[in-house]
Amino acid sequence: NAGVTQTPKFRILKIGQSMTLQCTQDMNHNYMYWYRQDPGMGLKLIYYSVGAGITDKGEVPNGYNVSRSTTEDFPLRLELAAPSQTSVYFCASSWGRGRNQPQHFGDGTRLSIL
Amino acid sequence: GQQVMQIPQYQHVQEGEDFTTYCNSSTTLSNIQWYKQRPGGHPVFLIQLVKSGEVKKQKRLTFQFGEAKKNSSLHITATQTTDVGTYFCAGPERMGSSNTGKLIFGQGTTLQVKP
Numbered sequence: 001n002a003g004v005t006q007t008p009k010f011r012i013l014k015i016g017q018s019m020t021l022q023c024t025q026d027m028n029h030n031y032m033y034w035y036r037q038d039p040g041m042g043l044k045l046i047y048y049s050v051g052a053g054i055t056d057k058g059e060v061p062n063g064y065n066v067s068r069s070t071t072e073d074f075p076l077r078l079e080l081a082a083p084s085q086t087s088v089y090f091c092a093s094s095w096g097r098g099r100n101q102p103q104h105f106g107d108g109t110r111l112s113i114l
Numbered sequence: 115g116q117q118v119m120q121i122p123q124y125q126h127v128q129e130g131e132d133f134t135t136y137c138n139s140s141t142t143l144s145n146i147q148w149y150k151q152r153p154g155g156h157p158v159f160l161i162q163l164v165k166s167g168e169v170k171k172q173k174r175l176t177f178q179f180g181e182a183k184k185n186s187s188l189h190i191t192a193t194q195t196t197d198v199g200t201y202f203c204a205g206p207e208r209m210g211s212s213n214t215g216k217l218i219f220g221q222g223t224t225l226q227v228k229p
Contacts, residue, residue, distance in 0.1 A: 031215050042202065042221040043157070050215055058216070090156055096215070102147060102159040103217060 002026050006091050006106035013081045013113050021076040021109050023091030031094045032074040033103065034058075034066065036087040043090070049074055081113045116141050118205050120220035128228050133190040135223035137203035144206055144213060146179055146186045151222070152199040193227050200224045 007022045025032065034046040045058030049068040063085060065077040074093075078085060089109045095101040117140040127133050137146065145164045149157040161170055163179035163186060170177045174197075176189045190197055200222040206213040 033216075040224075043219045045216060048216060092157075094215075102162060103157075105156040105158070108156050 004091055004093055004104050004106035006089075006109050008109060009107065010110045011112070013078075013111065015081060015083065015113060017081050018077070018079050019081070021078070021089055021091075021111075023074045023076065023106060024072050025074075025091075025093040025104070026072065027093060027095075027104065028071060029093035029104070030071070030096050031101075032068065033092040033094075034064070034074070034076045035090045035092065036060065036085075037090060037108075038087050046076065046089075078111075083113045085111065086113045087111060116205075116207055116218055118203060118218045118220040120203055120223050122223055123221065124224050124226070126226045126228065127193050129195060130192050133193050133197070133225055135188050135201050135203075135225075137186040137188075137220050139184045139205050139218075141205075141208060142183050144183075144208075146183075147204045147217065148177060148186075148188055149202040149204065149219075150199050151202065155199075157202060190225075193225070195227050195229050198225060198227050 004025045030051050033048045035043040037043050044060045046064050047066040049055045052068050052071050055066050055068050068074050091106045092103040094103045119138050121136050147162045148160040151157045161177050166183050167181045168179040174191045178187045202219050202222045204217040204219045207216040207218050
């Protein structure tokens with residue numbers, strides 16, 4: 001049982017490049033989330049999904065896109081990378097919103113935009 | 115909007131000293147969760163408190179949920195170097211009478227322990 005798996009673990013991008021951060025979970029969780037964490041700071045929600053085919057914006061969605069075609073996968077797309085998007089990105093999942101089931105986090109993707 | 119605030123932001127203690135972090139919500143919470151993030155790691159769920167006035171213990175960690183369900187605390191007795199990390203509290207976002215499924219995280223308290 002792998003839990004939440006994120007790839008890649010590290011990436012360096014040039015300004016203007018695009019990339020997709022992959023996230024998959026094998027716990028059959030309905031809810032999935034993307035957060036970013038800047039150095040020494042807390043977690044900011046980028047996008048979330050309550051089930052396959054349903055996504056919604058979080059606190060800081062600009063510059064990102066998501067899709068949720070299956071229960072397992074929730075990729076995050078950066079279209080035109082900017083230095084302000086240098087951060088650590090965490091994907092998380094939870095069973096449902098009843099009593100807000102605990103969130104399970106992946107190991108993160110450390111992204112630098114140069 | 116709904117906010118969750120944590121204090122202090124940083125705490126340096128000598129190994130063996132106690133440590134407490136406090137969490138305050140702008141709204142009444144149905145539950146509160148605590149997470150720990152080791153340096154370079156990812157947040158890991160520690161515990162969830164649901165009942166007003168609830169107290170739960172995990173070895174040297176004591177978690178409390180306030181009577182009004184708007185505040186919480188985490189107390190570590192006799193800190194060890196393995197306690198180093200950032201501790202986050204998080205409460206569910208409310209929309210009307212329901213939880214949205216999103217968590218509102220506090221900014222975290224970073225604990226450093228001197229051996």
